[in-house]
Amino acid sequence: MGRKLLTEHINVEGIDTFEVYRKHGGYRSVEKAVKTMTPDEVVEEVKKSGLRGRGGAGFPTGLKWSFLAKPEGVPRYLVCNADESEPGTFKDRQLMSKLPHLLIEGMITSSYALGANTSYIYIRGELLYVLRILEKAIAEAYAAGFLGKNILGSGYDLDLYVHPGGGAYICGEETALLESLEGKRGNPRNKPPFPAVQGLYARPTVVNNVESIAAVPVIVNDGGDEYAKIGVGKSTGTKLISACGHLNKPGIYEIELGVPVEEFIYSDEYCGGIWKGRDLKAVVAGGSSVPILPKELILKTAAGENRLMTYESLSDGGFVTGTMLGSGGFIAMDETTCIVRNTWNFSRFYHHESCGQCSPCREGTGWLEKILHRLEHGHGNERDIDVLASVAKQIEGNTICPLGEAAAWPVSAAIRHFRDEFEWHVRYPQEATRPGAVFPGKAVLA
Amino acid sequence: MAKITFDGIEVEVPDGTTILNAARTIGGGIVPPAMCYYTPLKGSGGKCRACLVRVAAGSAKDPRPMPKLVASCVTPVQDGMVVENTTSEQVLNVRKGIVEMLLINHPLDCPVCDQAGECDLQNFAFEHGVSTTRYEEERRTFEKIDIGPLIQLHMTRCILCYRCVYTADQLTEKRVHGVLGRGDAAEIGTYIENIIDNEFSGNVIDVCPVGALTDKTFRFKQRVWFTKPVNAHRDCENPKCCGKVVLWYKGKDVLRITARKDQYGEVKEWICNTCRFDKKETSDWTIEGPAHIDRSSVISANHYELPVLNAQVIADLPESSVRDLEQNPPMRLGN
Numbered sequence: 001m002g003r004k005l006l007t008e009h010i011n012v013e014g015i016d017t018f019e020v021y022r023k024h025g026g027y028r029s030v031e032k033a034v035k036t037m038t039p040d041e042v043v044e045e046v047k048k049s050g051l052r053g054r055g056g057a058g059f060p061t062g063l064k065w066s067f068l069a070k071p072e073g074v075p076r077y078l079v080c081n082a083d084e085s086e087p088g089t090f091k092d093r094q095l096m097s098k099l100p101h102l103l104i105e106g107m108i109t110s111s112y113a114l115g116a117n118t119s120y121i122y123i124r125g126e127l128l129y130v131l132r133i134l135e136k137a138i139a140e141a142y143a144a145g146f147l148g149k150n151i152l153g154s155g156y157d158l159d160l161y162v163h164p165g166g167g168a169y170i171c172g173e174e175t176a177l178l179e180s181l182e183g184k185r186g187n188p189r190n191k192p193p194f195p196a197v198q199g200l201y202a203r204p205t206v207v208n209n210v211e212s213i214a215a216v217p218v219i220v221n222d223g224g225d226e227y228a229k230i231g232v233g234k235s236t237g238t239k240l241i242s243a244c245g246h247l248n249k250p251g252i253y254e255i256e257l258g259v260p261v262e263e264f265i266y267s268d269e270y271c272g273g274i275w276k277g278r279d280l281k282a283v284v285a286g287g288s289s290v291p292i293l294p295k296e297l298i299l300k301t302a303a304g305e306n307r308l309m310t311y312e313s314l315s316d317g318g319f320v321t322g323t324m325l326g327s328g329g330f331i332a333m334d335e336t337t338c339i340v341r342n343t344w345n346f347s348r349f350y351h352h353e354s355c356g357q358c359s360p361c362r363e364g365t366g367w368l369e370k371i372l373h374r375l376e377h378g379h380g381n382e383r384d385i386d387v388l389a390s391v392a393k394q395i396e397g398n399t400i401c402p403l404g405e406a407a408a409w410p411v412s413a414a415i416r417h418f419r420d421e422f423e424w425h426v427r428y429p430q431e432a433t434r435p436g437a438v439f440p441g442k443a444v445l446a
Numbered sequence: 447m448a449k450i451t452f453d454g455i456e457v458e459v460p461d462g463t464t465i466l467n468a469a470r471t472i473g474g475g476i477v478p479p480a481m482c483y484y485t486p487l488k489g490s491g492g493k494c495r496a497c498l499v500r501v502a503a504g505s506a507k508d509p510r511p512m513p514k515l516v517a518s519c520v521t522p523v524q525d526g527m528v529v530e531n532t533t534s535e536q537v538l539n540v541r542k543g544i545v546e547m548l549l550i551n552h553p554l555d556c557p558v559c560d561q562a563g564e565c566d567l568q569n570f571a572f573e574h575g576v577s578t579t580r581y582e583e584e585r586r587t588f589e590k591i592d593i594g595p596l597i598q599l600h601m602t603r604c605i606l607c608y609r610c611v612y613t614a615d616q617l618t619e620k621r622v623h624g625v626l627g628r629g630d631a632a633e634i635g636t637y638i639e640n641i642i643d644n645e646f647s648g649n650v651i652d653v654c655p656v657g658a659l660t661d662k663t664f665r666f667k668q669r670v671w672f673t674k675p676v677n678a679h680r681d682c683e684n685p686k687c688c689g690k691v692v693l694w695y696k697g698k699d700v701l702r703i704t705a706r707k708d709q710y711g712e713v714k715e716w717i718c719n720t721c722r723f724d725k726k727e728t729s730d731w732t733i734e735g736p737a738h739i740d741r742s743s744v745i746s747a748n749h750y751e752l753p754v755l756n757a758q759v760i761a762d763l764p765e766s767s768v769r770d771l772e773q774n775p776p777m778r779l780g781n
Contacts, residue, residue: 168628170628185624185625190491190492190517190520192521192522351629351630352628352629353628353629354628354629354630355628355629355632356606356625356627356628356629356630356631356632357493357606357608357632358492358493358494358495359493359494359495359496359544359547359548359605359606360495360543360544360547362547362606362629362630362632363547363548363550363551363630364547365629365630366551366586366629366630367547367550367581367583370583371583374583383580387580394540394543394544394546394547397514397515398495398498398514398515398540398543398544399495400492400493400517
């Protein structure tokens with residue numbers, strides 16, 4: 001069993017209250033940081049830890065912090081991105097609802113490191129009950145003197161607010177989130193300028209995922225070097241994986257980065273294998289936007305090495321034979337899954353969630369969905385598969401924000417790895433669209 | 447000042463200039479097309495992706511190429527930047543893709559659209575697109591919204607450039623229209639079917655690159671290439687109105703009045719609704735002379751500044767036609 005850095009006390013009775021959380025070592029990092037460390041020392045520890053952004057892109061958090069512009073006399077902001085809404089990802093919700101004080105502690109320590117006197121937690125609109133939990137926890141932290149003016153007598157002031165969004169996926173994109181937080185329509189901004197220079201209210205801003213911020217107290221308490229010892233190579237520390245799909249034990253697992261994918265799926269310590277004794281067909285390893293991989297490629301890389309749950313190992317082979325760790329939304333599909341239907345389902349989501357601002361994404365996501373809908377319902381034609389691949393390519397890289405890519409990658413990858421199944425839908429629509437139909441294998445196309 | 451190389455041409459521009467504006471100082475065929483960017487409107491640009499260019503070298507300090515194509519209208523230049531537009535195969539291919547994306551849900555009702563002939567999307571598709579489509583699905587349609595007696599909104603033609611939203615935001619006190627909805631269901635509209643009513647609302651017609659917002663007083667009156675643009679001005683009582691317009695004549699009638707556009711189709715000085723909709727008599731105006739049209743191909747093809755009668759053609763015409771032409775020569779204004 002790997003170490004649990006974030007979720008060690010998650011099942012303790014009453015851990016969502018200040019007293020119990022404090023009794024289990026909570027808010028130590030705030031004391032340590034504001035009393036014994038300078039803000040730059042905290043940033044240095046986070047840099048040393050090698051912590052990488054847990055929201056999906058995996059950008060080193062310490063490096064991101066060091067990019068923050070610090071002009072004199074201008075306020076800076078820390079914003080926590082709690083707009084988790086990628087299909088297959090549900091780790092932050094659990095973390096916030098069970099351990100609200102861990103996030104708040106992380107926010108205080110991180111804000112201190114960045115010199116922010118006002119910080120925001122932007123939470124997804126659907127998670128209203130979590131918002132209430134957080135607000136209660138924030139009130140407790142204010143009462144205990146960990147928030148507000150002159151925190152623990154150190155002279156450092158911090159106000160923390162929770163702001164609910166309207167439930168749009170696009171508001172998880174950092175600049176759309178900032179627009180939404182400012183009270184505007186959640187459209188992503190053109191970059192540059194980046195948020196580190198002009199973010200919230202045109203001030204320097206850092207936007208971090210919930211899990212990244214929740215890891216900061218651990219790093220400050222134990223030291224960055226200690227944190228960096230966990231994991232493999234540049235993937236350090238622990239990561240929450242929300243495993244779902246056709247697994248015996250779906251759920252949220254905190255793993256030490258570096259666990260082999262095979263062990264994660266089949267070991268009883270984690271997911272316990274595929275349900276109903278079936279065989280694994282494919283895995284989407286990091287939330288719906290990352291490329292899907294067939295069983296052979298998710299368990300072993302193209303070079304035949306064991307694939308590990310790390311940023312590097314999962315992306316080994318680029319997008320041809322690899323994928324991404326992403327946000328840790330691990331979706332497993334058994335042998336009866338229809339890949340066309342699954343791809344259509346993902347496309348439907350991105351079509352619905354595109355903000356409609358830039359033309360390739362606005363028009364392209366709809367086009368993808370319509371073609372996939374036709375294929376899945378037995379009205380596809382020979383040209384469709386190539387058109388799909390080409391439309392996905394036209395979107396990719398040409399949009400304002402990464403939503404375009406998120407919509408295009410699953411489609412490109414599904415065609416790359418499961419082209420036979422698409423062709424089966426075109427050539428044998430009656431069999432392929434029967435309820436419960438299972439692709440019989442390549443031989444049927446011969 | 448920053449020195450950049452655009453399609454092999456060196457140009458020096460002030461710091462902070464966008465790549466597109468740097469290209470416009472060079473001018474000519476290398477200027478990237480722009481469907482949403484509009485110089486006078488703050489915040490516009492970056493949306494249509496028509497102006498994507500490849501940055502082959504980011505700056506003199508960091509000469510690495512940028513990983514993705516960038517929107518030239520919102521990306522500022524850096525000293526030593528090397529940009530490829532017409533010289534990059536990738537850029538031209540992507541632009542074809544953008545044309546396709548903009549057209550798949552566009553109704554292509556140009557034969558009955560008032561914008562035809564001066565439509566940015568027509569020009570853009572003609573210059574950069576392909577002549578066939580791969581789109582087999584049903585085109586998107588919208589419920590009709592009435593936004594008042596002066597402006598006609600045709601949402602199906604809209605390409606969501608947001609120009610009209612910025613115009614209303616930056617020109618008038620209270621903006622009542624905006625973008626409602628999301629994704630490909632996003633539409634320009636007024637919340638709960640409000641009417642757009644203010645002295646400068648007509649300018650949204652001029653900034654619209656397509657036929658989504660057209661002049662109701664000019665609707666179905668005439669194809670633009672049969673009308674003759676004439677520059678004129680008057681002393682407008684409205685201090686925010688420049689009073690400088692283009693009158694579009696058919697015979698002796700002023701069919702339509704618009705603000706003046708530059709070679710990139712941009713209005714630099716706005717006009718009020720009184721000038722636009724209420725002063726349709728020649729006597730209201732001081733005529734300056736023919737308006738210069740050099741970009742909208744169809745209108746300039748019919749332009750009276752050019753010799754309309756070609757001697758060679760006349761020689762081949764039947765005698766009766768030649769006589770007709772001599773007796774009723776095409777209208778000439780000015781000199």
